[in-house]
Amino acid sequence: MNPNLDRLQPYPFEKLRALFDGIAPPAGLKPIRLSIGEPQHPTPGFIRQTLADNLGGLATYPTTLGSDALRGAIARWLERRYGLPWIDPAVQVVPVNGSREALFAFAQCVVDGSRPGARVASPNPFYQIYEGAALLAGAEPVFLNTLPQDGFAYDFDAVPDATWRDVQLVYVCSPGNPTGHVLGLDEWKRLFELSDLHGFVIAADECYSEIYFDDGARPIGGLEAAWRLGRTDFRNVVMFSSLSKRSNVPGMRSGFVAGDARILAEFLRYRTYHGCAMNPAVQAASVAAWNDEEHVAENRRLYREKFARIVPMLKPWLATDVPDAGFYLWAGVPQGLPDTDFARRLQAEYNVTVLPGSYLAREAHGINPGAGFVRIALVADTHECVEAAERLIAFCQKL
Structure with missing residues (x-):
């Protein structure tokens, strides 16, 4: 077996199940799950219908590169959006x-694990896939703490040059999971400068890009930042996006990567052997989704409504505010109470599930930057989120 498998930590939700072992929440309170970032708004009818209308495509093998129609729809969306x-x-x-x-x-495609000291950098706290991908590629993770006193921004200059020299890949997440931080143009500029100096590739995870609160301040994307800064070939920049959050179709498993054509040619070659071509019916439904913005605007409206209701309720009790973007509240728990204790007691006493922040981070530079926080995913409908907030307040009042 790959020995690096033994270096993988249990996934956060495995840790959560262990944390809740033996708990019997009050039977009279229905469970409210705000721990997982699974969109729960209804899937638009036209997407479901397009999927059903194209089931004939199941009789053919799809190509790894996908249809011209799908790639064209994604390209035109990128042009309109950014x-x-x-x-x-x-x-x-x-x-x-x-x-x-x-x-x-x-x-697995980009990192040369045979090079001594290969490293992959990521934010901390972070989406756990980044760490697992680094370890199984034979690289060591490098964690960039994103802290409240810095507005959860990336401090790229905190990493020594000697470390940057070994970094082959940098993951950034904007809007960030779990903090909601959106990289500004200055942050992108500094990251591009470091990439030019040290030669690493940038993987920009932007799957929350369409959930924002101000139409006049849409999140900047990595390709947009590159173009605005004169990197019109998108050198060493690849962005990742998805329909899951944008269009409420997590079960369709549909997204894309875009950017540096040189890197994507190698990634496509890798994927041809990997065997991960997209279902033809899903491709057709994806074309319809990328070509429509009305349902996305309605989706944003629902999230805005929830944040407008929930944040004023919780702010007197938890250290939180409306994020730059995304559907998570990154909330500081009452001082002196470990985030794991907060989550366990909330589950046991009020049947509301949140995720301890320490499960989403690693100790780096002497601290775990997720400790003392919980991640609250406002994915349920407004009524259920309000009920969860009321239970959270009742719980905090008892502390």
């Missing part, structure tokens, strides 16, 4: 079965 003048769907877009599998596979 103001890019031209994305070549033939060489700058590759469809993938959701961003999760692609984020993992990308490291």
Whole structure:
């Protein structure tokens, strides 16, 4: 067996199950699950219908590169969304079965684990796939703590040059999971400078990009930042996006990677052997989803409504605020109470599930930057989220 498998930590939800072992929540309170970032808004009817109308495609093997129609729809969406003048769907877009599998596979393609000291950098706290991908590619993780006193921004200059020299891949997540931080143009500029200096590839995880609260301040994407800063070839930059959060179709497993054509050519070659072509019916439904913005605007409206209701309720009790974007509240628990104790007691006494922040981070530079926080996913409907907030307040009042 690959010895690096033994280096993988239990996934956060495995830890959560162990934390809750032996708990019997009050039978009179229905469970409210705010721990997992699974969109629960209804899937738009036109997407479901398009999927049903194209089941004949199941009789054929799909190509790894996907259909011209799908790549064209993604390219045109990128141009509309980020103001890019031209994305070549033939060489700058590759469809993938959701961003999760692609984020993992990308490291296996990009990282040369045979090089002594190979490293992969990521934010901390972070989406756990980054760490697993690094370890199984034969690299050592490098963690960039994102802290509340810095507005959860990346401090790239905190990493010594001697470490950067060994970094082959940098994951960034914008909007961030779990903090909601959106990289600004200055952060992108510094990251591009470091990439030019040290030669690493940037993997920009942008699957929350369409859940934002101000139409006049949409999150900047990695390709948009590259273009605005004169990197019109997107050198060493690849972005990852998905329909899961944007269109409420996590079960379709549909996303894409886009950017540096040179890197994508190698990633496509890897994927041809990996065997992960997208279902033809899913491709057709994805074309319909990428071509429509009305349902996305309605989705944003629902999240905005929830945050407008929930944040004022919780702010007097938990250290939290509306994030830059995304559907998570990254909430500081009352001082002196471990986040694991907070989550366990909340589950036991009020049947509300949240995720301890320490499960989403690793100790780096002497601290675990997720400790003292919980991640609250406002994915349920407004009524259920309000009920959860009321239970959270009742719990905090008892502490």
